[in-house]
Amino acid sequence: MKKKRILLIVTGGVASYKALELLRLLAKDNFDLECVLTDNTKKFINILMFESLLGKKVFTELFSLNETSEMNHIQLANNFDLILVVPATANFIGKISNGLADDLASTILMATKTPTFFAPGMNVNMWENRIVKKNLQKLKDIGYKIINPSHGKLACGQIGVGKLVEIQEIHKIVRNFFNSNNLLKGKKAIVTSGPSIEKLDPVRFLSNFSSGLQGYKIAEQLSRYGAETTLISGPTSIEKPDNVKIRNVDTGIDFLEASIDELPADIFISVAAICDYKMKKVSEHKIKKNKHLEKKFVFEKNVDVLKEISSNNMRPELVIGFSAETEKLVTNTQKKLKEKRCDWIFGNLVSNNKAFNSDSNKVCFINNSDIINWPMMKKEKVAEKIVKEISLFFNKS
Ligand SMILES: Cc1cc2nc3c(=O)[nH]c(=O)nc-3n(C[C@H](O)[C@H](O)[C@H](O)COP(=O)(O)O)c2cc1C
Structure with a gap:
């Protein structure tokens, strides 16, 4: 059977490093993976960690000739069975829900019809912010799937909702997506x-x-x-x-x-x-x-x-x-x-x-x-x- 292709988009927050574990689990499942990091993500983690886990180059730049000559944003947008945004920052959620496309990750999402899951991770006040809530609702109404964050102690020390769900949970959702997907298609x-x-x-x-x-x-x-x-x-x-x-x-x-x-x-x-x-x-x-x-x-x-x-x-x-x-x-x-x-x-x-x-x-x-x-x-x-x-x-x- 043809390998299922997943694009993992990592945005820049305290939970960015957790995307590495997701990448490891998905690679073990034999998915065909590519990874895109936002510019800000590189301030939280070292790109080399992703590249060594993936065994290949990670995409970050919209305007890089080297990268776009191999695979441009349109190709990246249309070559996948599933796109994951883990973690999804409040900023990135805001950008996508308002139709902005000012870097590689957001441009890919503007140019794709691939099912996309967002797993937000942020401070509790950000999570409760009415603008963030409205933006998330907009994403849901359009058809994006949101993997809601959990309640717990956050990196900032506060306790509340906003914590990126356990990576194992996201992994399970991805597996279920491919196991169940399309069995009732056409019905x-x-x-x-x-x-x-x-x-x-x-x-x-x-x-x-x-x-x-x-x-x-x-x-x-x-x-x-x-x-x-x-x-x-x-x-x-x-x-x-x-x-x-x-x-x-x-x-x-x-x-x-x-x-x-x-x-x-x-x-x-x-x-x-x-x-x-x-x-x-x-x-x-x-x-x-x-x-x-x-x-x-x-x-x-x-x-x-x-x-x-x-x-x-x-x-x-x-x-x-x-x-x-x-x-x-x-x-x-x-x-x-x-x-x-x-x-x-x-x-x-x-x-x-x-x-x-x-x-x-x-x-x-x-x-x-x-x-x-x-x-x-x-x-x-x-x-x-x-x-x-x-x-x-x-x-x-
Ligand atoms: C130390 C630190 C931790 C941050 N953690 C988060 C976070 O967990 N979630 C979030 O939405 N934003 C967080 N931010 C804010 C984002 O990094 C910021 O909004 C940035 O513009 C996001 O860029 P990106 O969405 O393009 O990756 C944090 C900022 C700093 C300085």
Whole structure:
């Protein structure tokens, strides 16, 4: 197999020296590597250390004839499967998010379409600076991946967030990128997540405690595996995943309309906790406390998004449901699998603060032939495992 090519861009901060360890690990994995240092990086580390580890020249100059005659910035920009910026300084993040290209590293990033990961490393005040935050958000919105720094004691002595994540963690992310990348390329996925809200009157609504986290994590993984992913989300307060199209909705009917609008698709995953009931007629005015209050609340069944999509004439090849139960998990989930005519279903217990509003989940995977209890895992891990199963499904058949 052709070796995967990685360009490592090192910018100038106290963590610049850590890029050497990353280079060592990636070289051990047999990646084809090139390295670019900013001018300021050379003030923190000796370029020779990189060159001796790489066994070849490191690029630093935009206007160097020697370097550009071998490989100019356009070649450097377009010859890679992945670009890493480790560490990424506040300065460099600012430059890229504002479209500046005044040295070799920034010019390469302006001229490339290669997936690029930034691993910021900086002082906590810099990290919390609203300009830096805005710049990072801009990068995320454009599609760059950000490997967030961790909390800890910083080189300046302060304690806080800003510390470059462990190099082993970045190494793992790079490996995962190449392992998972493109297994679902060419597939379109729709994920619904979060709660629905159903109006009672102009000021009140019916809803539930769903945080939306599980669906967000699944959407993130699907996108990492190369699927074109749309996340249809009820109101939540969680961060939008990278490279995922978001459609914000409120009611069950909104969820249904947005889901149908996104068809055709290959994968449909219904994680949203859509209220089973809604008001038969939403009161035009605020419902007042009076004697016959209960008569004002007449409910009817809400739309069944999962069932509708399962029966749609553009039914995706793989339709997956989630079943939030408070009792008889397996029996109720199996019943739902049949009723909704989906291919797989994940049952989870949601009573006693389990699953809803928690970052862990214990699910039971059920299809027509199997019932498998998965152990309690972080929602991120559950998402990874589900998407691995999906990728096996499509790569087997
Ligand atoms: C001792 C020292 C340590 C620094 N550490 C960092 C750092 O960890 N992160 C950061 O964003 N900037 C840091 N800076 C500031 C950058 O070096 C500075 O913004 C520089 O312009 C970055 O250049 P570059 O982005 O082109 O590599 C540090 C500066 C000094 C003098």
